[in-house]
Each structure stands twice: as C-alpha cells, then as structure tokens.
C-alpha cells in the first residue's frame with residue numbers, strides 16, 4: 110500500500126470516528142497481528158522522518174529484546190556518502206569449505222533447522238560455467254580433483270530485476286549499491302525470487318527459529334534482524350557491519366583469503382586493484398543485470 | 409494557564425527530546441580522523457616465525473614454545489642435514505612437500521655467521537622477515553598480497569582504519585604449502601535445498 114493510500118485511510122479514520130474506524134479496519138488487523146493501527150499505517154521506510162524512524166527502531170529493539178530476554182541493538186545506519194560497495198572473489202583459491210555460508214548463517218540470524226544462508230557454494234566441473242549443473246549439496250572433503258567452487262550470493266546488481274518486479278516497493282537499491290528489503294513492507298508475493306537470475310533471494314516459509322542464546326543481538330533494520338514469517342530476505346553485504354567500516358562476516362570467515370571487499374569509488378582500494386589487474390567476469394553478463402559481485406581466476 | 413511546574417516540566421521534555429533527537433538519529437559511519445591518511449596494513453607475525461612447539465604443556469594445556477635462538481645461538485647445533493628424515497630434537501617428524509627444495513635452500517643452521525635464513529643470493533635474513541624468502545619465488549602471489557588481493561584483509565575495508573593481514577605462514581605450512589583438503593561446513597537442509605538449488609529453478 111503506498112503512502113498516499115495509507116494517509117487517505119488515516120483521514121478516513123478521522124472523519125469516521127475512532128470507534129467505527131477500528132471496526133472497519135478489523136479485517137486488515139487480522140493480517141498484521143501485533144501491530145497497532147499507527148504502526149500499520151506508517152510511511153514507507155525511505156519517507157520516515159528522523160522522529161518516526163527513532164520510534165520504529167526503539168519499538169523493534171524492545172520487542173526483539175523481550176523475545177530473547179537479552180538486550181538487542183536495532184540500528185539503521187544510513188549509507189556512507191561517496192561509498193560504493195563491491196565484492197570480488199578469487200575462484201583459484203576458493204576451496205569450497207562453506208565457512209562463508211556458515212558465518213552468514215550465524216551473523217544474519219538464519220533459521221537453524223534449514224541451515225539457511227544467503228550464500229550457496231556450487232561445486233562445478235572445471236571448465237564449465239553452467240550454473241544449472243552446479244551442485245550445492247556436496248558433502249565430501251574439498252577441494253575434489255576436477256572441480257572448482259563457486260560461492261553465489263546477492264550480486265547487488267546495478268540493474269536489479271528483483272527491484273523492478275516488486276509491486277509494493279518493499280525492495281530497493283540504496284545509494285551505496287546495496288539492494289535491501291523492508292521486511293515490514295514486503296507482502297510475500299515472491300515475484301522478486303522468481304526474477305532473480307542468481308537464486309539469491311529466500312522466502313521465509315516460517316519465521317526463522319534461533320535459540321535465544323545464539324541470536325546475534327547486533328541487528329540492523331534492513332539486514333539481520335529476525336524476519337517475520339511470509340517475507341523475502343537476501344544478502345545485504347552485511348550492511349549493519351559494512352556501513353560501520355567493518356568487513357562482511359563471510360569475508361572474515363574465509364580461511365583462504367578468496368574474498369576481496371571494498372569501496373569501488375576509492376581508486377586505491379584492493380577491489381579496484383583487482384578490477385584493474387585481474388581478468389574479472391560477472392555471472393550471466395548477457396542478462397544485463399550488471400552485478401557488483403566480480404569473480405576472477407589467478408591464471 | 410498551566411501550573412508553573414507543569415510548564416517547566418514540559419520545557420524540559422522538549423529540550424531533552426531535542427538533545428536526544430540529535431543523538432538518536434542514525435548517523436553515517438565515518439572513518440577515524442586519520443581517514444585521509446591511509447594507515448599501513450599490519451602483517452601478522454605468527455609465533456612460529458621465531459619459536460617452535462615442544463611436547464610440554466603449560467598449566468592451561470597449551471603447548472610450551474621455545475624460541476629458535478634458545479638453541480641456535482647458545483649452543484653449537486648439528487650441521488644442516490640433507491633430508492628431513494635426518495632431523496633431530498624439536499624438528500623430528502617434519503613433513504616436507506615443497507618442490508625440489510633442500511633444507512639448505514632456505515635455512516642456515518649455524519648461528520655464528522648471522523641470522524638463520526638466507527635468500528637465493530646468499531643474503532642472510534632473520535626469521536621474522538621470512539616473507540621476503542617466499543616472495544623471491546612466488547612473485548605474482550606476493551604482488552597480489554601487497555595489493556590486498558591475496559591472503560585476506562581484516563579489520564576494515566577503509567584504508568583510514570586499522571587493518572591487518574595474514575603472514576604467508578598463517579595459512580601455508582612453509583614445508584608443505586599446499587592447502588590440505590578440508591571437510592566443508594554443512595550444506596543447506598530440507599526446504600532450502602529442495603527449493604533453492606539451481607536445478608529446481
């Protein structure tokens with residue numbers, strides 16, 4: 110529902126009288142259990158004024174803390190001006206150990222039962238780039254002879270098909286290049302999941318279940334806070350970390366140093382050196398998505 | 409007209425909310441003041457560059473380490489062996505798989521004449537500078553390492569913040585440098601793998 114519609118509902122509410130309005134809205138409330146009318150009728154995330162954002166964050170922080178019985182910090186760090194995030198991955202040194210996927214699982218409060226992660230590592234035949242033939246479920250010592258390993262997460266496309274198809278603008282591209290989802294705005298239609306050529310989006314069939322003691326309490330509104338049931342989620346390059354200058358969790362976990370993360374706008378950054386000096390490629394270039402995630406081989 | 413105390417309270421509330429407001433509005437992160445001046449990246453100095461594990465354990469169960477110089481400076485050590493099988497004392501059982509190099513390609517056993525490593529041109533090198541030894545054969549890797557594109561970079565993506573990177577021997581055993589096979593972390597389970605593998609797409 111766009112902002113205008115919500116506002117006209119509020120106006121309608123005012124002219125109808127509070128009691129009658131509450132009755133009229135009752136069927137909608139059933140879908141939004143736990144939200145007050147004001148919360149339900151709030152503005153789009155990008156249109157919240159500082160006061161509204163503050164209220165929203167402190168309400169979520171309180172709810173999340175009560176739920177696990179430990180203090181949670183809920184932040185919404187804005188993009189850093191002039192910074193353009195990008196990622197590169199050296200396929201010659203990646204061994205397919207899935208440490209990155211595991212770190213993502215923990216950092217982003219993923220559902221424990223499904224062992225969900227925003228990263229899927231494909232075991233590929235050497236010489237092939239056919240993603241449809243990669244195996245994400247391998248369970249043997251790695252690396253295997255004749256194979257290479259291709260970790261795939263959100264490519265943070267310049268031209269993101271997932272953003273275009275969203276009927277309610279619940280997902281958008283931030284000025285620093287990160288494609289985000291507002292879990293409280295998403296209606297769960299899954300169009301974006303179908304539109305993504307990299308299978309980077311996941312649907313929360315159930316709300317993620319994480320034992321309270323294991324919850325990562327350093328949470329971001331647009332990133333790793335625990336998602337409600339029935340909404341989409343995706344990799345955000347750990348924006349709750351990277352917008353504070355830290356590295357993404359997957360990079361810190363990688364034992365081979367295969368991952369290079371940084372600011373594409375800084376010409377002295379290691380990632381710019383990689384782009385200028387290695388033969389980099391992007392996945393499914395022919396689709397025109399223009400990923401910000403680059404791959405390269407040493408030889 | 410409200411009671412004076414009520415009014416004071418109201419003013420206080422407004423004033424404090426103005427102050428709080430400034431603090432609570434999320435501010436974009438900024439690198440420390442030194443940001444315009446890139447900080448040099450610190451290279452880790454693993455203990456094994458200057459000491460070796462013994463079979464003894466300390467009270468916390470950690471292996472006791474002994475500095476190389478403990479033996480290789482005070483007492484006359486045996487001359488350099490020709491193969492790893494001839495190694496003695498703390499060096500027994502060493503696995504060697506590093507091309508056709510010999511012990512003496514890199515090591516000097518006798519301390520009298522200087523540090524314990526040497527470059528291909530004979531120049532002596534303290535063990536703490538072992539990086540240069542690796543670099544003389546592995547140029548492309550060393551170049552990438554220098555540029556932050558090999559070996560990982562930790563701490564921050566911003567060159568104004570404190571960053572560290574691994575030393576060669578943090579990841580590679582210099583005597584058998586190939587990365588050994590590992591058991592991967594668990595694959596995705598159940599719904600996610602059924603729903604999300606590419607062959608289902």
Ligand code: SF4
Nearest residue numbers: 203204206207209363
């Ligand atoms: S952690 Fe590093 S080496 Fe392991 S699968 Fe991920 S990218 Fe590859």
